[in-house]
Each structure stands twice: as C-alpha cells, then as structure tokens.
Amino acid sequence: MTSGKALYHDPGSNVAYVFDASSYTANVRIGNKVQYKKGDYGIMLNILGSGEFSLKEVYGPTTMNCSGEWNFNNGVGKQKQRIDAAFSIDNVKEGFTTEHLFNRTASNFIYVIKELRNKKLVINSLGRILSDTKGNYATFTTEYTFER
Amino acid sequence: MKKKIFYCLTFLIVCAFSCKKGENDPFISLRTRKARLSGEWHLASGNLTLSYKKEGKNDYSENYNFMENYFTGVNSATGEKWEGHFKFQISFTKDGDFSFLQLIGSSNLSGNGTWDFLKGVGDYKNKERLSFKSAAIGGGSFWIDTFNKSENYFIYNITELKNKKLVLETKEELMKVSNADSVCYYVTSKYTFVQ
Numbered sequence: 636m637t638s639g640k641a642l643y644h645d646p647g648s649n650v651a652y653v654f655d656a657s658s659y660t661a662n663v664r665i666g667n668k669v670q671y672k673k674g675d676y677g678i679m680l681n682i683l684g685s686g687e688f689s690l691k692e693v694y695g696p697t698t699m700n701c702s703g704e705w706n707f708n709n710g711v712g713k714q715k716q717r718i719d720a721a722f723s724i725d726n727v728k729e730g731f732t733t734e735h736l737f738n739r740t741a742s743n744f745i746y747v748i749k750e751l752r753n754k755k756l757v758i759n760s761l762g763r764i765l766s767d768t769k770g771n772y773a774t775f776t777t778e779y780t781f782e783r
Numbered sequence: 784m785k786k787k788i789f790y791c792l793t794f795l796i797v798c799a800f801s802c803k804k805g806e807n808d809p810f811i812s813l814r815t816r817k818a819r820l821s822g823e824w825h826l827a828s829g830n831l832t833l834s835y836k837k838e839g840k841n842d843y844s845e846n847y848n849f850m851e852n853y854f855t856g857v858n859s860a861t862g863e864k865w866e867g868h869f870k871f872q873i874s875f876t877k878d879g880d881f882s883f884l885q886l887i888g889s890s891n892l893s894g895n896g897t898w899d900f901l902k903g904v905g906d907y908k909n910k911e912r913l914s915f916k917s918a919a920i921g922g923g924s925f926w927i928d929t930f931n932k933s934e935n936y937f938i939y940n941i942t943e944l945k946n947k948k949l950v951l952e953t954k955e956e957l958m959k960v961s962n963a964d965s966v967c968y969y970v971t972s973k974y975t976f977v978q
Contacts, residue, residue, distance in 0.1 A: 686905025709900035709910060711817060712879025721901060721914055723938060724957060731962035741934045742957045745916060763935050766921055 636678035638780045641736055645765070645773035652736070654779070659694070678737055680781060688722060692730075692737050699730030699738070708745075720758065721745045739764055739775055749778070756781040804911045807943035807950065816900065816910050817877060819944050824976035826871035827851055831929055831972040834955075842966065847929070849974075854887060871930065873976065881915060885930055894920035894931060901938070913951065914938045932958055932970050939974075949976040 639654035648665040659676035662669060674695040681689045682705060689702040703724040710716025724732060724742040738744050739760060750757035759778040766772040804816065812819065829849035835842040843860035854869035867888035875881050875898055882895035896917035903909035917935040931937050932953070943950035951974045958968040 686907065704905060704907075706904045706907065706912070707902040708914065709902055711899045712877060712897075714879050714897060714899055717902070719899070719916075721936075721938065727957070727960045727967070730960070731965075732957075732959045734962045739936075740959075741936065742959055743932070743934055743936050743938055745914070745936050763917070763919070766919075766935075770921055772919075772921075 636680070636779050637782050639678075639778055641775065641777040643773065643775050646771050678779065678781075680737075682720075690722075690724075690737065692735050694735055697730055697734055699727065699732065699735045701727040701730075701732070701738075703742075718748055719745050720748055736775075736777065737779070739777070754783045804908045805940070805942045805944055805950070808941075809945055812946075814946065816941075816944060819946055820875050820913075820949065821877045822978055823872060823874040824949055824978055825851070826869075827975050827977045829871075829972065829974040831970070833958075834969040834971070836967045836969065837965065871974075873930075883930060887929070890922070892920065892922045892930075911941060912938055913941050929972070930974070932956070934958075942973075947978045950974070951976070 636654065637656050641652040641654070643650040648663070651662045653660050654676050657675065657677050659674055661672040663672055675693050677693045679691040686704050686706060687702065688705045691698065691700045701724045703722060703726065705720055705722045707717040708714060708719035708721065710718070722738070722744050724738060732738055732742050733740050741764070744760065746758035746760045748756070748758055757778070757780045759776070761776040762774065763772045764775045826849060828851070831847040831849070832844050834844045843858065845856060845858050847854055847856040849869055849871070852869060854867060856865040857863070865888070868886060870886040871883070873881060873883035879897045879899060880895070881898040883893065885892045894917050896915060896919070899914050899916070900910040901907065901912040901914055903911065915931070915937050917931065920931055920935060939951035939953055941949070942952045953970055953972045956970050958970050960967050
C-alpha cells in the first residue's frame with residue numbers, strides 16, 4: 636500500500652484518516668472536540684490467482700496477519716462483472732478482525748476495483764459497518780492504492 | 784439421424800456441466816440460475832450453530848433449529864434454552880436487488896441491498912456462491928442478526944437451486960476474532976427455502 640484514506644462516521648463522531656506507505660494521521664471529532672492522532676500504518680496484500688490472499692495490516696500498536704479466499708463478482712442486473720473483489724478471512728495468525736481498518740472490522744468484506752493495471756491497484760469500499768436497534772448506524776469509507 | 788443424436792447428446796452434456804453448480808442442483812435445467820433464484824422465498828427449515836473457540840478449543844456453542852413458524856435454541860455449556868415464533872422470507876430480483884425480513888421471538892430484522900453470484904476461483908465453481916451487499920440492515924440486535932452473520936456483507940454457498948427450492952449453507956465460517964475476549968466466533972448454518 637502506498638497511499639490511502641478512510642472516513643468513519645457515526646451519529647456522535649467522525650474520524651478522517653490519511654495513510655502513506657508507513658503511517659497514518661487522523662482527525663478525530665467527538666462532539667465539538669477535535670483531536671489529532673498519528674501512528675504506524677501499513678498494509679501488505681498478496682492476492683493469488685488460485686483464489687487465496689494474505690493480508691498483514693499494521694495499525695498503531697496492533698497488527699493483524701491473516702489469510703483467506705478472494706473472488707470477483709459475477710455481475711447481476713445493474714452490476715458490472717469483475718468490478719468487485721470479495722474477501723473472506725478464514726485464518727487469523729495474529730491480531731483481531733474487530734479492530735482493523737482494511738477488513739472493515741469484519742471477516743467478509745468487499746472492495747470496488749477503481750483501477751487495475753500491471754503494477755497498480757486502486758480499490759475502495761463504502762457502506763455501513765455497525766447498526767443498532769434504534770436505527771443508528773456507523774459508516775466507513777476507504778480507498779487504498781497498492782503498487783508492486 | 785446420427786447427427787441429430789450427436790447434437791442432442793452434446794446439448795445434454797453442455798447443459799449438465801453448465802447447470803449443475805451446487806452439489807444438489809438439478810442435473811439439467813432450462814432456466815438460468817438467475818431466473819431460478821429470482822422471486823420470493825420462504826424459509827421451510829434451517830439450523831444455525833454459533834461456535835465460540837478459545838485457543839483453538841471449543842468453548843461453547845449455541846444451536847438453533849428453525850421451522851416455518853417456530854424456532855428453538857440451546858446453549859451447549861449452560862443448557863439454557865430459547866424458543867418462540869420465527870418467520871423468514873427473502874426476495875431476489877433479476878436486477879440484482881434483494882430484501883429480507885426475519886422475525887425471531889419478539890424481535891425483527893430487515894435488510895435490503897444488492898446480490899450477486901461470485902465467479903469461480905480456486906475450488907469454487909462459477910455462480911456457486913451468492914454474495915449480499917447490504918444497503919441497510921436494521922431492527923435486530925447484534926446476537927440475533929442470524930442470516931446476515933452480524934455483518935453488512937455476507938456470502939452463502941448455494942448447495943441446491945431448483946425452480947421451487949433453494950438451499951444456502953455456510954460451513955464453519957470465521958465471523959470474527961474479538962479483541963474483547965480473544966475468542967474466535969464461527970458460524971455454521973443451513974437454510975432451506977421454498978417458493
């Protein structure tokens with residue numbers, strides 16, 4: 636991963652992240668208070684033609700090292716085929732799925748492929764990640780650029 | 784005549800390989816998988832096991848059985864039991880939209896979004912798996928968001944897809960590894976729908 640950005644939003648707060656190859660900066664707003672945070676950040680993503688992938692994400696003091704399966708979407712109705720890459724984590728060697736960003740805090744997650752070249756990949760994701768019984772929800776939007 | 788037989792056999796063989804994706808799919812179907820899936824489905828039966836493992840060992844599990852109008856559940860460690868009303872229906876459109884409604888006990892969960900087949904990669908055949916990308920899911924609490932596996936994006940294996948019958952399965956799928964208690968959560972489920 637060479638660069639990226641992410642935005643978390645819920646009814647009481649939002650966090651805007653900016654990533655470079657080795658660190659993150661974040662503007663955290665909770666109510667009227669704004670905090671600035673920074674720390675280590677990095678992603679190594681290895682996608683194999685056999686349908687497997689491995690992922691290592693460093694986020695501040697935590698690391699998640701996992702592997703699983705990936706797949707393209709087929710394209711039904713309005714959706715184009717092979718525009719989405721669906722990831723399913725099935726093995727976590729280190730860390731927790733619930734506190735990492737690239738996987739959207741989940742074991743199944745999907746990215747839209749914005750740009751795919753021989754040496755460059757740009758993917759993004761959006762949508763809700765949490766909801767409660769009162770109809771409140773949190774959204775999370777990410778975009779990452781990878782280079783070989 | 785021999786040519787006709789040859790063409791018929793070729794057609795049947797092509798159909799057999801292109802139609803049968805799930806292990807219990809019909810040998811031959813003249814309707815596409817999208818056409819067979821589209822429509823409104825009601826749950827006829829199902830089961831769900833949520834397993835909690837710590838350091839690779841089974842800590843405990845919750846096992847649910849679903850019938851058309853009723854569910855039962857039991858906690859393997861404490862023996863605690865649950866039962867109540869149950870109803871589940873889901874609809875798919877040919878345009879790629881889905882919506883579902885699940886009533887369990889006194890709670891309900893509804894959701895909508897877009898569905899898609901997944902391509903064949905690795906051991907999976909093309910259109911063997913079904914993915915759900917939710918635009919909105921609401922009404923439930925975390926632990927009873929059973930069909931969506933408590934996630935907004937989720938995947939099922941289609942083990943049977945006939946004109947009037949649909950079976951979706953998940954086998955020992957990792958739901959999450961939690962930082963709160965270092966527990967791995969797995970889900971195994973099977974839902975049989977009829978039209």
